[in-house]
Amino acid sequence: AGAILAVKGVGGFHLVCDAAHAAAVETLRRRKARPAKPLALLAASVEACRRFARVPPAAARLLESPARPIVLLERLADAALAPGIAPGIDRVGVMLPAFPLHSLLLGNPAAPEGFAALVMTSGNRADEPICHTSGAAAARLGPLADGFLLHDRRIVAPCDDSVVRVAAGEVLPLRRARGYTPLPVPLGGDGPTVLALGADLKSAACVAVGPRAWMTQHVGDLGALESLEALEAAVGHLLGLLGVRPAIVASDLHPGYHSGRLAAALAARFGAALERVGHHEAHAAAVVADRRAADPGDAGGDALVAAFDGTGLLPGPSGPSVAGGEWFRVTGEPSAPALAHVATLAPFALSGGDAAVRRPWRVALALVRQAGIPWDDGLPPVAAAGPAAATLRGQLDAGIGCLPCTSLGRLFDGVASLVGACQENTHEGEAAMALEALASGARGTRPYAFAVPARIPAGAAPAAIGWLGLVRDVVADVRAGVPAAAIARGFHDAVARMLAAVARAVSPEAGLAVGLTGGVFQNATLVEGAFAALAAAGHEPFCHRIVPPNDGGLALGQALVARARAARGVTSPARAS
Numbered sequence: 001a002g003a004i005l006a007v008k009g010v011g012g013f014h015l016v017c018d019a020a021h022a023a024a025v026e027t028l029r030r031r032k033a034r035p036a037k038p039l040a041l042l043a044a045s046v047e048a049c050r051r052f053a054r055v056p057p058a059a060a061r062l063l064e065s066p067a068r069p070i071v072l073l074e075r076l077a078d079a080a081l082a083p084g085i086a087p088g089i090d091r092v093g094v095m096l097p098a099f100p101l102h103s104l105l106l107g108n109p110a111a112p113e114g115f116a117a118l119v120m121t122s123g124n125r126a127d128e129p130i131c132h133t134s135g136a137a138a139a140r141l142g143p144l145a146d147g148f149l150l151h152d153r154r155i156v157a158p159c160d161d162s163v164v165r166v167a168a169g170e171v172l173p174l175r176r177a178r179g180y181t182p183l184p185v186p187l188g189g190d191g192p193t194v195l196a197l198g199a200d201l202k203s204a205a206c207v208a209v210g211p212r213a214w215m216t217q218h219v220g221d222l223g224a225l226e227s228l229e230a231l232e233a234a235v236g237h238l239l240g241l242l243g244v245r246p247a248i249v250a251s252d253l254h255p256g257y258h259s260g261r262l263a264a265a266l267a268a269r270f271g272a273a274l275e276r277v278g279h280h281e282a283h284a285a286a287v288v289a290d291r292r293a294a295d296p297g298d299a300g301g302d303a304l305v306a307a308f309d310g311t312g313l314l315p316g317p318s319g320p321s322v323a324g325g326e327w328f329r330v331t332g333e334p335s336a337p338a339l340a341h342v343a344t345l346a347p348f349a350l351s352g353g354d355a356a357v358r359r360p361w362r363v364a365l366a367l368v369r370q371a372g373i374p375w376d377d378g379l380p381p382v383a384a385a386g387p388a389a390a391t392l393r394g395q396l397d398a399g400i401g402c403l404p405c406t407s408l409g410r411l412f413d414g415v416a417s418l419v420g421a422c423q424e425n426t427h428e429g430e431a432a433m434a435l436e437a438l439a440s441g442a443r444g445t446r447p448y449a450f451a452v453p454a455r456i457p458a459g460a461a462p463a464a465i466g467w468l469g470l471v472r473d474v475v476a477d478v479r480a481g482v483p484a485a486a487i488a489r490g491f492h493d494a495v496a497r498m499l500a501a502v503a504r505a506v507s508p509e510a511g512l513a514v515g516l517t518g519g520v521f522q523n524a525t526l527v528e529g530a531f532a533a534l535a536a537a538g539h540e541p542f543c544h545r546i547v548p549p550n551d552g553g554l555a556l557g558q559a560l561v562a563r564a565r566a567a568r569g570v571t572s573p574a575r576a577s
Helices: 022-032 057-064 100-106 134-141 225-242 258-270 279-294 354-358 360-370 380-385 388-398 408-418 430-439 468-479 484-506 524-536 551-568
Strands: 005-008 013-018 070-075 091-095 118-122 147-149 163-167 170-175 194-196 206-209 212-215 248-252 273-277 303-314 321-331 338-345 348-351 402-407 463-465 513-517 540-542
Touching (some): 013 022, 013 134, 057 170, 100 118, 134 147, 206 225, 248 258, 273 551, 279 303, 279 321, 279 338, 279 513, 303 402, 338 551, 348 354, 348 360, 354 408, 360 388, 360 408, 360 468, 380 408, 430 484, 484 513, 524 540
Parallel strands (some): 248 273, 303 513, 321 402
Antiparallel strands (some): 163 170, 206 212, 303 321
16 A cells, blocks of 8 residues: 555564555655665565566575575666666665565565565664664654554664675675674684774674674664664674673774774773774775685785775874775785785865765866866756855865865766766765666776876885876766766776776786775676776786675774784874874
8 A cells, every 4th residue: 555664573673665666665765864875675586586687696696595685686677666766776685585574574476465575674764773672663763654563572683684796706795784793704813802893884893802803783874873872782792792801992093983982982991902093904904804704715915905985084194184095005914914005096175075975066076177177067067066166166276175085986976976977975875876877788988097107116105096187088078978878887997997007007917916995896897897907917806705895894904903003013193192
């Protein structure tokens, strides 16, 4: 009938409705204040999934695995799903029944009362953790649901659904929770017990004890007090299970993060040392540890790592900077890595801070301005800015409210705005997802290129990777009427070739292992293109297979960097101050 049900499951509540009922899906979005973020689906079997999505063999194995994660699949053009399931992208996230109640809810798909698919989205409000008690659900989900289906068993550890996708023929985890936590991550080395708190987005903590690390379940974004309380509860639960007290508490370098303030409080409570770890250093350490854990026979940690994401703080001689397009040479054991910053994306102006994150047209116009390209109303970001374009021009010219930024994630946002794919991020990564959807299956028309030095010597200052020529060519193609999909594909191909070029500049000899980490590498089209380009250049690409490349895997890297500092007697900036 188009109603919405709040269902108490194993790890918490879900909000459920008919995935083919357009009005029900739109009502759910309106009530949950979730205008565009994709909604997960539940289907009875792999065969049922094939009615609305392509299911390659690797994805089918993940769907049917005991973990029962949500798997991202390519949606069929004629899929009998409500248009609002995943607006603007060509993927849908689907899981199979994880416990018997799921099957009962679906019914017999062939019968009139059965469902081909149900929306099965987390039972929470925006920026809050998943509800797991009947009382909290009644208060917080009451305005969202038309009815409740409850049971009388207490959920001790709330746990959301895991999310994965297939990239380069292997699993790429995006959210690690039910079915995967708290399975340990083997580290291959010992050290002090470390509690790491991750960051404020896609929050998950880590406890490293001896030769293993345990990640908490995905908690979510720490934008609400309830989320911070959920993180603290998850940490307490995990420490209790392991029966340990940390000697070191690690967190992100950002001074304004809620996770950082919690880290300081916990360090004081436990009498532990406090370590602040650079965002991208933690990403780099995490992917190298992930590689070792996924392949215990791989003894080495010597690698070049590309850490690409939206925004994170990078330590520097004159203080932290806003970064997100960084390369590190990682040496030593994965359990105690040594990192050297070897290259960075050339900086551009991030105008308005968080305003630029929410509005990709701000990034696009900053790129165009820095590239010396005149603005005109024919450019999509100028039209999107409207009257604000003149104000932004003055900001950029005067440098008011502008921070230098080296983020590949923001560059994705800027290109998405230039081709008209997305002008507002209503959820994290929306513009990049729209750009990937355009690029998937398309062909580029001409080879855009970054400016990469021919040689990047060891021990030198980080080399700058230029993007001015690429932006000029993209704008020229936009004005020439080149299809947006062709430009999007060309941009993805350019990033892949740039990765291979940087690897060649760092190590002219073939055989260098090159890791891909950070939220940008949730993009399977980019991962597969990068793997192909790096392999063709004679290098060995690798990415995340156990913990997510996004901030959901950050705490693992923080724990290992903190251990490495302890082993080398290095004092962090937080402890020195």
